[in-house]
Amino acid sequence: MSIEAVVPFKPVNPKSRLSSVLSKVERELFAEAMLSDVVLSLKGAGCSPYILSTVPLHCTHAEVKVSSGELNPVLNSLIAGSSGPLLIIMADLPLVTPDVVRRIISTPSDMALGPGRGGGTNAIFIRDRIRFHVDYYGASFLKHRGIAEQAGLTCEIVDSFRLHTDIDEKEDLVELLIHGHGRAVDFLKRCGFSLSIEKGRVGISRLTEE
Amino acid sequence: MSIEAVVPFKPVNPKSRLSSVLSKVERELFAEAMLSDVVLSLKGAGCSPYILSTVPLHCTHAEVKVSSGELNPVLNSLIAGSSGPLLIIMADLPLVTPDVVRRIISTPSDMALGPGRGGGTNAIFIRDRIRFHVDYYGASFLKHRGIAEQAGLTCEIVDSFRLHTDIDEKEDLVELLIHGHGRAVDFLKRCGFSLSIEKGRVGISRLTEE
Known part of the structure; x- marks a missing residue:
């Protein structure tokens, strides 16, 4: 059975912390490229993905459902609304491969959590929808681990840097630029970005058109 | 057969990028606590670790060899000096568990690389010493992947956030503070550090004695 996978997405003024290096239009296109990478990895792992977007959006790779509500109540009503296993995965994870998705959904535990850098939660996989609810924002990884514990659910913490690395x-x-191989990294390269090394530290530089 | 594991370590003025939150003595003790965590995880995975230190050092958990030379030539003469599989792993990886070490050394490939955040290399596992040499600093992960390719060695990139997260x-x-469970996180907590959440972002705060 193909596992339902939902990817929350906010197309309007996305990735504001990248404003110093990408214009608003570039950030929108970059966010869509990252979303495509995630959706294609979900399909590559045999999931049935759909996008939960805050505004209408065209996507050739997956169905789009529009909901302008707050993330937590929207996802919790979605969890409560049907049965079967569910994967919730963030849209800004272009390093995730089908292999990573397979690692998540093949957990021997009741559920799996993919921590994000800085305390967030990049993926939640649940088999038993009745006993779990989401609580994003802040140190959501610790909150989600606590919710699993209180519900008596065994929970695997997926140890993957590809899943841990959200692009903010x-x-x-x-x-x-080092580990990517999809649309998001292609977009960055088309924009003129490459690795640069200054004083032994690796950074990025951007070629500007003359 | 127990696998030889070498942990390079610089005890003098370590972790200078943590100077804003830790004094020099605290950084020294913190670096030693992280080193202990790594060494204990290596032992937990059945490796035979030793520390390659730039100055004499007392460690209850592993033998210490002192070499004041530059990292690359010292490691390359060590690689060339004997045979058998070798794991080189950095000392600032307190999130690494015995499970992570087992994942590295049980690779089905000729060798394994553990990328570090920002282009570095946090672990190198080689079976065939003759065909490999190290080249740390800068974007060393890309250099090491290139050296493996040129030598015709198959190379697994170990996908672990615990291995990817060096503490700098x-x-x-x-x-x-979120994922640790060893001496380094204990030290941080004894110093008064805890998680704090401001404007939805997770950071750290430190209780100061009155």
């Missing part, structure tokens, strides 16, 4: 800041683009 | 900066302490 300029420094994260280094990871994408 | 204040933001990295968040990861340690």
Whole structure:
């Protein structure tokens, strides 16, 4: 049975912490490229993905459902609304491969959590929807681990840097340029970005058109 | 057969990028606590670790060899000097568990690389010493992957955030406070550090004695 996978997505003014290196239009296109990478990895792992977008959106790879509500109540009503296993995965994870998705959904535990850098939660896989609810924002990884514990659910913490690395800041683009191989890294390269090394530290630089 | 594991270590003025939150003595003790965590994880995975230190050092958990030379030539003469599989792993990886070490040394490939955040290399496992040499600093992960390719060695890139997360900066302490469970996180907590949440972002704060 193909596992339902939902990817929350906010198309409007996305990735504001990248404003110093990407214009608003570039950030929108970059966010869509990252979303495509995630959706294609979900399909590559045999999941049935759909996008939960805050505004209408065209996507050739997956169905789009529109909901303008707050993330937590929207996801919790979605969890409560049907049965079967569910994967919730963030849209800014272009390093995730089908192999990573397979590691998540093949957990021997009742559920799996993919921590994100800085205390967030990049993926939640649940088999038993009745006993779990989401609580994003802040140190959500600790909250989600606590919810699992209180519900008596065994929970695997998926140890993957590809899943851990959400792309939020300029420094994260280094990871994408080194480890990426999809639409998001192609977009960055088309924009003129490459790795640069200054005083032994790896950073990024951008060729500007003359 | 127990696998030889070498942990390079610089005890003098370590972790200078943590100077804003830890004094020099605290950074020294913190670096030693992280080293202990790594050494104990190596032993937990059945490796035979020793520390390659730039100055004499007392460690109850592993033998210490002193060499004041530059890292690359010292490690390359060590690689060339004997035979058998070798694991080189950095000392600032307190999130690494015995499970992570087992994942590295049980690779089905000729060798394994553990990338570090920002282009570095946190672990190198080689079976065939003759065909490999190290080249640390800068974007060393890409250099090491290239050296493996040129030597015709198959190489697994170990996908682990515990191995990817070297502790260099204040933001990295968040990861340690969330995911750590050894001497390094105990030391941080004894120093009064805890997680704090401001404007939805997770950071660290420190209780100061009155």
